[in-house]
Amino acid sequence: MQHRIVKKQYNSKLCFICGLKNGSGLQASFYETEGGELIATFTPSDEHQSYPGRLHGGIASAILDETIGRAILVGREEEIWGITIDLSLSYKKPIPLGVELKVVGRITEENSRFFHGTGEIVLPGGEVAVTGKGKYLKAPLDKIADFDRDAQEWAVVASERDPEIIDI
Numbered sequence: 265m266q267h268r269i270v271k272k273q274y275n276s277k278l279c280f281i282c283g284l285k286n287g288s289g290l291q292a293s294f295y296e297t298e299g300g301e302l303i304a305t306f307t308p309s310d311e312h313q314s315y316p317g318r319l320h321g322g323i324a325s326a327i328l329d330e331t332i333g334r335a336i337l338v339g340r341e342e343e344i345w346g347i348t349i350d351l352s353l354s355y356k357k358p359i360p361l362g363v364e365l366k367v368v369g370r371i372t373e374e375n376s377r378f379f380h381g382t383g384e385i386v387l388p389g390g391e392v393a394v395t396g397k398g399k400y401l402k403a404p405l406d407k408i409a410d411f412d413r414d415a416q417e418w419a420v421v422a423s424e425r426d427p428e429i430i431d432i
């Protein structure tokens with residue numbers, strides 16, 4: 265299925281998932297789709313392995329967590345920040361290293377205090393490797409941490425590799 269990209273989301277400096285200056289992290293990109301979902305792209309490297317050649321399950325969990333947590337921002341002008349309070353996963357296929365993976369997330373339920381969402385990590389051939397669902401408490405950013413947007417380099421960083429369409 266083809267997903268038309270309508271917006272790229274922000275990256276940060278040091279977040280393990282989206283920090284562009286975290287050399288140990290995934291340096292993932294996040295793209296909002298016309299259909300109201302969020303797609304992350306990343307390429308895991310040898311540092312992210314569990315058994316040789318296979319992505320660590322905790323790292324698969326982390327990318328799914330952030331993709332679902334960021335899906336609340338899709339198509340909105342206002343910022344809503346989520347704190348993960350419940351996350352469960354089902355690991356269906358091993359995930360290889362050194363190839364680009366796609367993670368899809370969407371919001372399934374929302375009220376004034378919480379949101380729920382689901383997501384999946386998709387292998388290059390289209391098979392679903394991991395599925396997840398999470399519950400998040402909404403919180404203002406200044407209640408979560410002391411964020412200085414400039415110091416955290418919180419910005420949309422355009423790349424010539426940004427896609428107009430993602431085929432999954």
Ligand SMILES: CCCCC/C=C\C/C=C\C/C=C\C/C=C\CCCC(=O)SCCNC(=O)CCNC(=O)[C@H](O)C(C)(C)COP(=O)(O)OP(=O)(O)OC[C@H]1O[C@@H](n2cnc3c(N)ncnc32)[C@H](O)[C@@H]1OP(=O)(O)O
Nearest residue numbers: 276279329330333334346347348349350401411413416418
């Ligand atoms: C602008 C610059 C930004 C720079 C950013 C840089 C990097 C960031 C990158 C990306 C960010 C973008 C989006 C990312 C989104 C998500 C990604 C990952 C997020 C995380 O990586 S985040 C870390 C892991 N996460 C925690 O570190 C939480 C630890 N925890 C706590 O901090 C407390 O637990 C707290 C504060 C959550 C609540 O505590 P509290 O005392 O305020 O309130 P209380 O306990 O009363 O719970 C209130 C209501 O939540 C219900 N509730 C609580 N826990 C529950 C559970 N486990 N399951 C089901 N329901 C639960 C209760 O049942 C009650 O509900 P009710 O009132 O209806 O009964």
